Structures are given as C-alpha cells and as structure tokens.
Amino acid sequence: MKTMMNRTPKIALEEHFSAPGFDAYSAKYTRALPADFVARLDARLSDFDDQRLAEMDAGNIEFAVLSQTMPGVQAEMDVASAVRRARENNEFLAERVARHPKRFGAFAHVALQDPHEAARELERTVVEHGFKGALINGHTLGRYYEGGEFDVFWERAQALGVPIYLHPNAFSQPPALLEGMPVLQGAAWGWGVETAGHALRLLFGGVFDRYPRLTLLLGHMGEALPYQRRRIDSRFAAYPSGIKLARKPSEYIGSNILITTSGVCSAPALLGAIGELGAQAVLFSVDYPYESTAEACTFIEGAPLDERTRALVCYGNARRLFKLGSPQDLALLQI
Numbered sequence: 233m234k235t236m237m238n239r240t241p242k243i244a245l246e247e248h249f250s251a252p253g254f255d256a257y258s259a260k261y262t263r264a265l266p267a268d269f270v271a272r273l274d275a276r277l278s279d280f281d282d283q284r285l286a287e288m289d290a291g292n293i294e295f296a297v298l299s300q301t302m303p304g305v306q307a308e309m310d311v312a313s314a315v316r317r318a319r320e321n322n323e324f325l326a327e328r329v330a331r332h333p334k335r336f337g338a339f340a341h342v343a344l345q346d347p348h349e350a351a352r353e354l355e356r357t358v359v360e361h362g363f364k365g366a367l368i369n370g371h372t373l374g375r376y377y378e379g380g381e382f383d384v385f386w387e388r389a390q391a392l393g394v395p396i397y398l399h400p401n402a403f404s405q406p407p408a409l410l411e412g413m414p415v416l417q418g419a420a421w422g423w424g425v426e427t428a429g430h431a432l433r434l435l436f437g438g439v440f441d442r443y444p445r446l447t448l449l450l451g452h453m454g455e456a457l458p459y460q461r462r463r464i465d466s467r468f469a470a471y472p473s474g475i476k477l478a479r480k481p482s483e484y485i486g487s488n489i490l491i492t493t494s495g496v497c498s499a500p501a502l503l504g505a506i507g508e509l510g511a512q513a514v515l516f517s518v519d520y521p522y523e524s525t526a527e528a529c530t531f532i533e534g535a536p537l538d539e540r541t542r543a544l545v546c547y548g549n550a551r552r553l554f555k556l557g558s559p560q561d562l563a564l565l566q567i
C-alpha cells in the first residue's frame with residue numbers, strides 16, 4: 233500500500249461546493265433522493281476545512297479548483313437576482329479559498345442570463361481574487377452559447393487566458409427518445425448527451441474560430457466525444473451543411489477542448505481518450521462529493537501509463553493551464 237508521501241501529486245478541477253442558500257436551486261435534482269443521503273451531500277458540499285481537505289491529503293491532491301454545484305443561478309428566473317447572487321457566491325468562495333490559498337483555487341459562478349454581466353463578473357473575479365476561470369452548468373434556462381450575443385463572454389475568457397469548464401445540466405427539453413425513462417435523462421446518460429451536444433454547438437457555431445485561443449473543459453472523459461472524432465469528421469465532410477470551419481472538427485477536440493477524467497475511472501476509456509486527444513489534453517479530476525476521491529486517486533495511480541504521461545494527467549497539464557508551475561517544473565515535463 234502506497235503511503236501519502238509517494239503518491240503522485242494531483243490537481244483536481246471538477247470539485248463542487250454549495251454556498252448558503254443555493255441548495256434551493258438544486259432542489260429539483262435532490263427532491264427524489266432519501267433525506268439522509270441529501271443531508272450527507274449537503275454537509276460535504278458546505279465543508280471546506282475538514283473532510284474535503286482530509287480526503288485531498290489522503291489522495292495527495294495538492295490543489296483543487298472549486299465550483300458551485302449545479303445549476304446555481306443559471307436556474308434563476310429573475311436576471312437581476314441571478315447577477316447579484318452570482319457575485320455573492322463568488323465573494324463567499326473567495327473568502328473560503330483565502331483560508332487555504334495553497335490548496336484551493338476557484339472557478340467563478342456567472343449569470344449567463346446577461347452575457348455582458350457574466351463577462352464582467354468573470355473578469356472581476358480573475359483580477360480581484362485570482363480565480364482560475366469559470367464553471368458553467370450547461371444551458372441557462374434553455375439558451376445555448378454559440379450565438380453572437382455570447383461572444384462578449386468568450387472574448388473575455390480568451391483575453392484573460394482562463395478556461396471555461398462546461399459542466400452538465402439537465403436537458404433543456406428531454407428528447408422523446410428518453411420519455412418515461414428518467415433514469416436515462418440524468419447523470420447516467422442524459423447529462424453527457426446534453427453536454428457533448430452543447431460543446432458541439434459551440435464548435436460548429438464557430439466559437440473556436442472566432443476565439444482560437446479559448447479553452448473549454450469537459451468532464452467525464454470528454455462526455456464521450458473523444459470516441460466520435462473520426463466519425464464526426466467523416467460525416468461532416470461527406471454531407472453538405474453550409475457550415476465552414478477553419479479546421480476539421482476533430483482538431484478542436486484536444487486543442488480548444490480539453491477533458492477531465494471525472495467519474496470515469498476506467499483504464500481502457502482513459503487510454504482511448506489519450507490516444508485520440510494526446511496526453512496534453514487529459515486532466516485528472518474527481519467530481520467531489522458525487523464521486524469517490526479515494527477511487528479516483530487509486531485509479532489514476534494504477535492506470536497503465538508511462539510516468540511522464542501520468543504526471544501530465546495528474547498535475548502537469550493543470551499547472552500549464554492555470555499557470556501554477558514554475559518554468560523549471562514545466563520544462564521537466566516538456567510542456
């Protein structure tokens with residue numbers, strides 16, 4: 233059994249908390265769950281100083297970038313309230329992160345009901361608090377972000393040099409295919425379909441051509457997109473669509489779109505994703521507290537990777553992305 237001292241260092245970036253009062257936004261997802269299960273979840277989501285750090289220590293996760301759990305203010309019908317509460321959420325998180333600045337970073341919570349306000353809040357949190365980017369929970373009240381009205385947000389993210397994590401949300405409209413099958417509309421399947429579809433809307437909507445230095449993060453081993461790259465290319469080329477892209481669709485997946493391993497502790501899936509995207513595009517994450525920190529850490533340490541690849545996935549890519557490592561650290565990993 234490995235001790236903490238010789239476990240590979242890790243950085244994790246799909247790690248959730250919930251600010252006071254924000255559980256009301258999540259109620260529609262937790263309503264059907266047993267009360268004691270929800271109580272345990274709430275306790276872990278609101279903890280920053282005890283169990284969260286103990287689990288990070290046990291798995292040698294040196295740094296975790298924290299984000300408000302879904303859907304947050306993106307479910308808020310009143311735009312002014314969404315903008316105000318997003319800011320309150322970020323101030324709360326900044327205060328909590330400041331207690332452990334070497335262990336925690338932050339993704340901003342933004343109200344995309346108003347793209348200009350979302351861009352302004354992203355910039356404010358990066359400049360004032362050193363936030364690492366933003367995590368957005370899919371669509372906002374059914375709106376997706378490939379249209380020009382959202383360019384102000386993408387432009388700001390690119391200009392600030394910070395990534396945007398596109399996290400799942402429930403379907404805006406469940407497809408007829410999954411009617412009567414709530415089990416398939418949730419995290420087991422539907423959220424991934426919804427999120428991969430949203431990422432492709434951004435890609436085919438030209439967002440990465442307009443903002444070629446923009447980085448989008450997808451969790452859950454890329455929401456299955458790594459395995460469809462070739463077919464997306466070949467069928468896009470085969471059938472006229474009227475859409476022109478600067479590059480083949482696959483070329484954005486692994487450059488503009490990076491992925492994390494959250495919730496997919498499967499070595500064949502990891503090797504497939506690295507084979508498709510390259511080792512520089514795959515980053516370790518847990519999806520705390522919905523997934524097991526211990527399982528995620530044991531998985532990545534035992535995965536059949538050479539040690540340089542393991543170092544890139546566990547921390548090297550994250551240090552590059554978040555500008556955390558010294559130049560010497562990054563040079564050692566040839567990144």
Ligand code: MN
Pocket residue numbers: 246248399451519522
């Ligand atoms: Mn998550």
